[in-house]
Amino acid sequence: MGTEVLTLSLRLAPLFAHTWPVAGAVLSLFGLVFLSDAGPVLSMATVLVAYVVGFAIAARLTRGLRSRSRSLTVASEYVGGELREFGDVHLLRVSTCLLMDLEARRKAGLVGPVAYEAEWAQVYDALPAEIAPTLRAASRR
Numbered sequence: 001m002g003t004e005v006l007t008l009s010l011r012l013a014p015l016f017a018h019t020w021p022v023a024g025a026v027l028s029l030f031g032l033v034f035l036s037d038a039g040p041v042l043s044m045a046t047v048l049v050a051y052v053v054g055f056a057i058a059a060r061l062t063r064g065l066r067s068r069s070r071s072l073t074v075a076s077e078y079v080g081g082e083l084r085e086f087g088d089v090h091l092l093r094v095s096t097c098l099l100m101d102l103e104a105r106r107k108a109g110l111v112g113p114v115a116y117e118a119e120w121a122q123v124y125d126a127l128p129a130e131i132a133p134t135l136r137a138a139s140r141r
Contacts, residue, residue, distance in 0.1 A: 013061035024054045070127035091126070098123050 028047040035043035072095070074087035102119050105111045111119070 009061075010065060013058075013065060017058035017062050020054045020058050024051045070124060070129060072127055088128075095123050095126065 028051050031047040031050065032043050035046055038046075072088060072092055074085065074089050074092045076083060076085045076089075078084075099120070102111065102116065102123075106116050
């Protein structure tokens with residue numbers, strides 16, 4: 001699962017999804033100027049529909065990536081001077097240490113691209129595949 005090859009379109013889909021809110025707003029402003037002769041209601045309706053369609057396209061393009069994504073929910077808070085941690089803190093710390101060590105070895109030239117991807121996939125596969133219950137409840141809203 002972690003070793004699947006991503007196509008260029010799958011790699012660019014998150015970029016589109018992350019930039020669309022601002023880029024869509026800027027394009028909407030240009031659309032409002034361009035459609036100013038059509039009247040305020042028609043021009044506003046047109047750019048709002050285009051803006052919403054951009055979000056729909058971004059959701060469609062990233063659907064495959066979202067289903068293959070892994071998430072780890074961890075929270076730390078101080079309560080009464082005591083640190084309380086919730087979630088799989090140990091897995092987060094171990095995964096972070098492994099990835100930081102892997103990155104340091106890659107930068108030092110000790111790990112080739114194939115070994116880098118293989119070790120990264122091992123860390124990815126160790127993460128839980130299911131969505132955390134708190135995230136699952138929030139995603140239904």
